[in-house]
Amino acid sequence: MAEAPTAEPPIARAPAGTFRGAALPGVKAWRGIRYAEPPTGELRWRAPVAPADVDPDEEGVVDALEFGPACPQSRTAAVPMHGDIRFDEDCLSLNVWAPEGHEDPLPVMVWLHGGAYLFGTGAQSLYGGAELAVDGVVVVTLNYRLGALGFLELTRCGEPGEFDGNLALRDVLLALRWVQRNIAAFGGDPSRVTLFGESAGGGLVTTLLATPSAEGLFHRAIAQSSPASSVYGEDRAFGVARRVLTEVGISVGDAGELRDVPLEEVMQAVLKVFGDVPAEAPGTIAFAPVVDGELVPESPVQVLREGRGLPVPLIIGTNKDEASMFKFLKSPLVPVSDARILGMLADIREERPELTVPDIERVRTAYEGLRRQAVGLGIGRDIGFRLPALWIAEGHSEVAPTWLYRFDHATPILRLSGLGAIHASELPYVWRRIGDPSTELAFRLGGRRVAERISQRMSARWLAFAKGEDPDAEGMADAPDWPRYEPESRESLVIAERDRIVADLDAELREGWGDEVLAFP
Numbered sequence: 438m439a440e441a442p443t444a445e446p447p448i449a450r451a452p453a454g455t456f457r458g459a460a461l462p463g464v465k466a467w468r469g470i471r472y473a474e475p476p477t478g479e480l481r482w483r484a485p486v487a488p489a490d491v492d493p494d495e496e497g498v499v500d501a502l503e504f505g506p507a508c509p510q511s512r513t514a515a516v517p518m519h520g521d522i523r524f525d526e527d528c529l530s531l532n533v534w535a536p537e538g539h540e541d542p543l544p545v546m547v548w549l550h551g552g553a554y555l556f557g558t559g560a561q562s563l564y565g566g567a568e569l570a571v572d573g574v575v576v577v578t579l580n581y582r583l584g585a586l587g588f589l590e591l592t593r594c595g596e597p598g599e600f601d602g603n604l605a606l607r608d609v610l611l612a613l614r615w616v617q618r619n620i621a622a623f624g625g626d627p628s629r630v631t632l633f634g635e636s637a638g639g640g641l642v643t644t645l646l647a648t649p650s651a652e653g654l655f656h657r658a659i660a661q662s663s664p665a666s667s668v669y670g671e672d673r674a675f676g677v678a679r680r681v682l683t684e685v686g687i688s689v690g691d692a693g694e695l696r697d698v699p700l701e702e703v704m705q706a707v708l709k710v711f712g713d714v715p716a717e718a719p720g721t722i723a724f725a726p727v728v729d730g731e732l733v734p735e736s737p738v739q740v741l742r743e744g745r746g747l748p749v750p751l752i753i754g755t756n757k758d759e760a761s762m763f764k765f766l767k768s769p770l771v772p773v774s775d776a777r778i779l780g781m782l783a784d785i786r787e788e789r790p791e792l793t794v795p796d797i798e799r800v801r802t803a804y805e806g807l808r809r810q811a812v813g814l815g816i817g818r819d820i821g822f823r824l825p826a827l828w829i830a831e832g833h834s835e836v837a838p839t840w841l842y843r844f845d846h847a848t849p850i851l852r853l854s855g856l857g858a859i860h861a862s863e864l865p866y867v868w869r870r871i872g873d874p875s876t877e878l879a880f881r882l883g884g885r886r887v888a889e890r891i892s893q894r895m896s897a898r899w900l901a902f903a904k905g906e907d908p909d910a911e912g913m914a915d916a917p918d919w920p921r922y923e924p925e926s927r928e929s930l931v932i933a934e935r936d937r938i939v940a941d942l943d944a945e946l947r948e949g950w951g952d953e954v955l956a957f958p
Contacts, residue, residue, distance in 0.1 A: 448498065449533075451622035453615065454491030456501040458533075464567045465535045467623065468560075469505035472615040473529035473608065476582060481696055482591055484601040485529060485611045505530030507558035508583040509700060511708060515766055515861075516556040517563075517875040526586065526700070531579035531612055532559060534566030535624040539573065542626035544903045547577045547616060547655065549609060551636025551662075551861065553770065554724045555584040555711060561875070568869035572900050575625035577616060581608040581641075585700070585707040588724035589681060590674035594692035602674075603732050606648070609641055613654040631657040631903040635864060639663030643753075643829060644726045646746040647737035657902060659752040661867070662759060662860060665825035666738045666956040667725050673957070674727045680710045712769055719772035720781035720820060721957055738825050742832040742954050751833050752902055753826050754842030754930075758857030760817035765856060771821050773813035781820070785955055792953050803949025819946060820955065822860075827943055828954050830922045840908055841922040842930040843942065846891055848884035863932075866892040867899055887934055890915070895932055910936075 444460035449467060458467035473485035480486065491499060506525035512518070535543070548564055550557040559578030566576030581587055587605030594600065601607070617627045632655035634642045642658050643665040645651040679689055684706035687694050695703065707724070714723035728736055740746055763771040772781050779797060786794045803819075804812045823843075830841045844863040851857060865876045871888045880888070894916045898908040910916035915935040920928045929942040 446502075449622045450493070451619040452490055453488070453619045454496065455493040455498045457498045458501050460537075461567055463537050463571045465537060465623075466567065467501035467533045469503050469530045469532065470499075470501050471505070471530050472579070472612045475527035476529060476586070476604075477526045479696075481526070481586065482589070482600045482604065484604065484607050487611060487615070504532060504558075504560035505580065507560060508580055508586060509704060510552075510556050510583055511704065513556050515762065515768075516552045516561075518558070519562045519874045520560075522558060522560055528558075528580045528582065529608055529612075531577055531615070532566070533620075533623045534570040534576040536570050536573060539624055542621060542629075543573055543575050543624055544629040544631065544905065545575045545577060545616060545620055545625040545627070546631045546633060546899075546903050547579070547613065549581070549632070549634030549638030549641045550578070551634065551638045552583070553711075553722070554588050554605070554637045554640075555707070557583070557637070563864055563868060563870050563873050563875050565868070565870065565873075569896065569900065572896075574900060574903055575620060575623055577620070579609070579612045581605045581612070584711075584724060585681070585703045588726075589678055589707065590671070590727050591678050591692055591695070592729070593671065593675045594678055594682065594689045596693065599693055602729050603727055606641065606644060606726050606732065609645065610648075610651060610654065613651070617654060628656065629903075629905065630655045631659065633659035633661070633899070634663075635661035636664070636861060640665060640667065640725065643741065643825075644668055644733060644737045646749070646751070646833075647735065647740040648733055648747075650732065652747055655749065657750045657905075659899065659902070660754075660826075660829075661863065662755050662822050663753065663825065663829075664722070664725075664821055665741070665829060666736075666954065667722050667821075668728060668733070668737050669721070669725065670728045670958050671730070673721070677710060677714060677723050680713070681706045684709060715769040715772075718784060719769075719777035720784065722770060736954075736956060738828055738956055739954050742828040744832040744835040746833055746836070748837040750838040750902070751829075752840045752842065752899070752908060753829055753833075754844065755818075755822045755826050756858045756860060756863055757843055757845045758814070758818065758847070759822045759860045760814045761856045762859040762861070763817070764814060765859075771817040773817040775813065778813060778816050785957065788958055789956075792955060793951060794953075794955060795949065795951055800949050803945045805945075819950070823943065823946065824950060824955070827947065831924055831952075834922045834924060839922045840902075840919055840930065841927075842919075842932055845931050845933040846888070848879045848888065849882040850884075851879060853882065863895070866895045866932075869893070869896050891932065891934065894936060
């Protein structure tokens with residue numbers, strides 16, 4: 438759907454201010470609305486601060502016509518960005534799409550983008566909300582701080598109280614509070630908010646499901662390819678911060694001097710540590726939310742496995758070939774070689790002696806029939822994404838309706854290249870953006886017609902769920918009803934050219950890996 442203005446601009450009068458948006462075909466859009474003060478200067482590495490309300494009699498109407506800047510970051514082929522995306526530390530803004538012609542308050546879908554906690558923005562063209570909004574929801578996308586600015590945990594550095602922690606998570610919480618207070622002015626119902634995200638965004642979703650202060654800020658959740666177990670304690674986070682400080686020549690006690698270091702230099706140090714940590718400690722990542730004992734009291738994946746998360750309905754799932762993209766890009770984030778897999782299992786045993794960690798021969802029984810070079814990809818995929826999804830589905834289904842899926846579809850070029858249903862390949866299907874510029878390579882050998890049909894079904898399921906219904910694509914061909922995940926039957930939806938329901942889809946996986954949560958502290 439084109440995002441060019443077509444009519445008189447819409448006006449939204451909210452407690453935060455009066456905002457002028459753009460009228461699109463069947464949709465109203467507001468872009469670049471600030472939800473926090475600029476996190477710059479003394480506010481760098483501090484908790485976000487909500488801006489004061491704007492009095493329209495004094496300030497007038499605020500134009501919300503252009504996306505706000507993205508958080509400063511390096512460019513990467515894994516997170517394609519198209520259009521005129523700007524980068525600036527003053528990045529804490531959000532965007533809203535709402536359908537024309539609706540009087541009753543509508544369900545709200547709040548999106549958290551992915552990008553390994555270092556890349557991405559809510560302004561990526563792939564996340565244009567118009568296609569979903571026309572079907573009767575209000576869509577919100579947002580930016581949160583990334584990398585050096587959002588996930589560098591400095592709370593044990595410098596003077597006591599000089600830094601705050603879990604900054605990106607606090608950004609999202611503040612944005613969700615903004616939604617609760619203001620979304621009614623845009624046609625949304627603050628009592629029906631679905632939080633959804635993919636990859637790092639999915640990791641934020643599952644972390645927030647285990648964050649007590651998030652209670653009441655969202656009422657349904659969708660976690661796509663969440664690295665849910667990649668959330669570590671303060672000791673590991675402090676070790677990463679110390680490495681970054683060393684890279685820029687600053688001692689831990691003088692960490693306050695980091696504010697005087699050019700941001701580009703800090704970002705380069707973060708990129709180096711980002712690559713070094715998983716290379717040295719396979720199965721871990723350098724930057725992620727932190728179990729700090731306060732905002733995030735316990736390991737989220739353990740809390741959710743035990744059925745102690747926020748009791749909101751949940752869709753969770755992964756893609757069939759998550760790890761192939763990481764191997765193709767030569768990324769160290771997912772361990773796929775024998776040496777790195779053995780190192781990962783040994784490290785878990787050493788750091789978590791209370792766990793029963795399976796040996797490699799038992800693990801390999803879950804991958805019988807696969808070519809040897811495919812076994813490493815399967816293990817990397819499962820320890821990083823699929824197993825955490827299973828652990829969460831098992832536990833969360835005891836406290837709230839839960840649905841489990843696996844996205845299996847690959848376009849002809851992805852299939853012929855051996856990449857398959859790679860990490861993030863489901864995104865254009867969810868967003869109904871099969872024609873987005875970022876998907877051009879995926880359809881170089883065709884497959885658009887089939888993809889459009891899958892997209893209509895998948896997005897219909899996500900929309901039905903956001904509207905408070907079961908995630909079914911009623912009336913559509915090749916779309917069986919999706920039963921809830923129950924520990925007895927373990928039924929999953931397999932999304933492909935023809936959707937199907939499979940009982941205990943991951944039986945061999947559970948047999949090979951066991952039922953314990955295998956996560957680093």
